[in-house]
Amino acid sequence: EVHLVESGGGLVQPGGSLRLSCATSGFIFSDFDMNWVRQAPGKGLEWISSIGRDNSLAFYADSVRGRFSMSRDNAKSSVFLQMNNLRDEDTAVYYCARVGALDYWGQGTLVTVSS
Amino acid sequence: DIVMTQTPLSVSVTPGQPASISCKSSQSLLRRDGKTFLFWYLQKPGQSPQLLIYEVFNRFSGVPDRFSGSGSGTEFTLTISRVEAEDVGVYYCMQSIQLPRTFGQGTRLEIK
Numbered sequence: 001e002v003h004l005v006e007s008g009g010g011l012v013q014p015g016g017s018l019r020l021s022c023a024t025s026g027f028i029f030s031d032f033d034m035n036w037v038r039q040a041p042g043k044g045l046e047w048i049s050s051i052g053r054d055n056s057l058a059f060y061a062d063s064v065r066g067r068f069s070m071s072r073d074n075a076k077s078s079v080f081l082q083m084n085n086l087r088d089e090d091t092a093v094y095y096c097a098r099v100g101a102l103d104y105w106g107q108g109t110l111v112t113v114s115s
Numbered sequence: 116d117i118v119m120t121q122t123p124l125s126v127s128v129t130p131g132q133p134a135s136i137s138c139k140s141s142q143s144l145l146r147r148d149g150k151t152f153l154f155w156y157l158q159k160p161g162q163s164p165q166l167l168i169y170e171v172f173n174r175f176s177g178v179p180d181r182f183s184g185s186g187s188g189t190e191f192t193l194t195i196s197r198v199e200a201e202d203v204g205v206y207y208c209m210q211s212i213q214l215p216r217t218f219g220q221g222t223r224l225e226i227k
Contacts, residue, residue: 044205044207044220044221045158045164045207045209045218046218047215047217050214050216059215061215062215095163095164100211100216101154101166101169101170101211102154102156102164102166103166103169103175104166105164105165106163107163108163
């Protein structure tokens with residue numbers, strides 16, 4: 001059974017940093033692209049980043065490019081999102097999701113940016 | 116960026132009755148190989164989104180056959196043939212033909 005479990009969220013001040021993790025199981029991790037999608041409180045879904053199977057190329061939404069960095073460790077079946085220079089508007093639940101179809105999602109981890 | 120527009124933004128349905136949600140994209144979602152990259156998700160209250168339909172009309176594993184998808188090019192529809200209480204939540208369409216992947220605003224389905 002496919003499982004994705006996010007961690008690393010929390011309260012951070014504007015300008016601060018956080019590193020989110022997404023641990024996966026139940027599938028051959030290195031065969032799949034991965035994504036991060038976020039949802040601000042009471043709002044819709046926003047795709048923010050994708051990474052290819054071999055960790056060679058990552059893509060970002062304009063809203064986070066230059067501040068966020070996505071990576072993966074195929075040996076640990078995990079993806080990561082390094083978030084720097086956080087802003088109030090980055091407050092959201094962050095989900096990892098598998099492949100372009102976003103066929104499986106984790107439960108999400110809440111990031112709150114506030115002073 | 117491709118803009119995804121859903122209508123209606125909310126719908127209230129009597130159990131056993133049908134429901135339809137429309138999604139329109141600002142550009143064609145048809146790729147040269149014939150695949151169309153339109154997906155439907157349901158986010159139940161307090162839960163993560165779950166994939167219902169991929170590439171316009173294919174039901175994902177475990178999705179009841181009362182859910183169906185149709186459409187082509189830039190206009191798509193999600194239909195629930197007979198709404199059940201467990202179908203409440205927010206429905207989103209999404210395109211993945213190009214980055215950034217973009218979602219519709221969401222359609223909230225409630226039970227009368």
